[in-house]
Amino acid sequence: MSNAMIEARDLSKSYGPVDALKDVSFEVSRGEVLGFLGPNGAGKTTTMKILTCFIAPSGGSASVNGADVFDDPMGVRRSIGYLPESTPLYTEMLVLEYLEFVAKMRGYTGSEARKRIKKAAEQTSLGDVIAKEIRQLSKGYRQRVGLAQALVHEPPVLILDEPMSGLDPNQAAEIRELIKEIGRERTVILSTHDLGEVQVTCDRVLIISKGQLVADDSPEELRERSGKASYRVTVADDEKGDDKRIRDLLGKVKGVDRVRPRTADAKGELIFAITPTGSQDLRRELFRAAVDGDFVLLGLEKKAEGLDAVFRDLTTGESGTPKKREKKASAEDKKAEARAKKKARDEAKKAEEEQESDEEEELESPEAADTDADSEGAGAQDADDGSDDSDDADEEKK
C-alpha cells in the first residue's frame, strides 16, 4: 500500500450520453492540501460526490483512507468531512442544535459529543453565534458552521467544494486561514475557480477540464510550465519624442519577443510591457540596453505569469474551440506543439524586426510605425492566442 490517503483510479461518470468524467486518476497523500481547479461543469463536483459516496462512478474506482467507495462506503464516509457546494444547512436549526445533530449522526453522545462540538466550534470561532438560528447568519458564518460540521469527527480527510465562493474578501481571507490551519494535520481537497486561492493554500493543483485531468502539479511548477515571465520597464520621458527609439532599442535586446507601450502612471514616464521569447532572465540585458542606448531606467519589474494564464491555456482550446485531449500525455504533446509553433513565429518575428530596424534607419514617420505595430499585432497573434490572452489578463490585473 502506498501512503496515499485518497486514491482515484480511472474514475468515469457519464450521465446518459454525456461524459462528466473520463478516466481521472490521482492520488493524494497524507497531509496534502490539494486544489481542484477547473471551469464550471468540468467535473470537480462530480469527483467530490464520488469520493464522498454520494454517487457511484460508472467506471473505475476510488478509495479513501483504505476504504473502497464500492465495498465500504460507510468506512469512506467516516474518514471524510464534507462541505458541499453552497453550504447546505438546516437553516431553521440553532447552530448548537445543528452541531449536536451532526455529532449524534457521527455516533457521539453525552460528554464526548460536547467535547467535540466545543472543539469544532472553537476552531471555527463560532462562539458568538452558537445560540443563533443558522438562517440569521451571514454567509461567512454559515461557511464556518459548514466547516465545523465537517470537523466534529476529526476526520483525516476533508473535502470542500468551493469553500470560498460568495464570500467577501475579508471572509474569504478568514476561511482561507482556517483551511490552511486545518490542512496542517489533515488531507484536504478543495475545489475552486479562484486561482489566487490555490496559489496561497494548496500544495498541489489538479486542473480538470471537460471531465479530464489536464494538469497535476504544484502551483509553482504549473506557473513555470507556461515558462514565461513578463517585464514592465519604466523609462524617464525627456519629451524629446524618442519613445519610438527606446521602444526599438528594447525590442532589439536579445530574448525579447514583443514590446508594447503602456499608459504611464505619471507624467515624465514611459512604460513598456515586454514579453520574452523564453524563460531566461532578461533584466541584465534590459539594463545594459538602457546604458548603451542612453535612456534612463526608472523601474524594471519582472512578473511571473499568473496561474490564470496556465489555467486558461489548459482548459480552453487555442481559438476557443474545444479540442479533445486524450490524456495528460496528449496535453503535454499539445504544449510541445504550441512551443514549436511559437518558435517558428519567433523566427518570423525576428525577420520582421530586422526589417523594421532597417526602416527605422530611414527615419520612418511615427504613423507608419504604428500601422506596423498594428499589423504585427493582428497577424502574429493568430498563431498563439493563448499567450496573447495572458498578456491581456496581466493588463487587467494592473
Added chain:
Amino acid sequence: MTNIRTIAGRQFRSYFNGPIAYIVVSVFLLVLGFLFWQTFFLNERATAREMFNYFALINYFTLPAVTMGLLAEEKRTGTIELLITMPVTDAQVIIGKFLGVLGLYLVMMVLTLPYVFSIASLGELDGGPVFAGYFGLLLQGMALIGIGLACSSFTDNQLIAFFAALAFSVFFFLVDKFLPLMPRGLQPILEFISFDSHLDLMRRGVIAVRDTLFFLSVAGLAVLIAFRSLESRRWS
C-alpha cells in the same frame, strides 16, 4: 438504529422549529372539531365513529402537506447531500424520515383525545371501536405518509410533491365512490384498493388482518419506492 432515531428526531423537531406543525395541527383540529360537533348532537349517540370518518377524510389533505418537503426540500437546498454523506445508509434516511412524520401524526392523533373524553362524558362510550378506530387511522396515516414520502423523493419541488401526493390520496379515497358506473369486472379490484373500504370494519370495531395487511403493504411499497428513488441518484 441510533441514526434512524436521530434523523427521525430532527425531522420531527423541524416541524416545531418552524410554523408548519402549528399551522397544520391547528387547522386540522379546527376543521375536525367543526365537522364533527356540527352533526354530533343530531345523532344523539355517544360514538366516536363520525369523528374517525372526518379524521380519515382530512388526512387525505393534511398528510400530503406535511410530507411534501421531506426529501424535496432537502434536495432543493442540498442538505440531502450532507445528510447522506454522513455514515448512514439510504434506508436509514428513508425510515428516519418516515418515522419523523409519523411522530407528528401521532401528535395529531393524541390531540383528538379530548374529543373522545368529551364524548365519553356525555354518554356510555364503547372502548373497543375507539381503539379499533385509532388503529385504523394509524394504518391509513402510515399509508398516506408513505405515499407522500415517495412523491417527495422524485422531485426537488415541494409543490409538485404535494399535488402528486394529493392526487394519489384522493384517488385512493374516491376509487370506490363510483362503483356502479364502473365495468363489472373492475369493481372488486377498485373496491379492494379503496382506503375507505378497508377502514370501514375498523370504524365498527373490527380489526381484520386483511385490512391491516393492506395498509401496511401500501405503506411498505411506498417506502420502498422512495428508497429506490433516493438510491437511484447514485447510478443515474
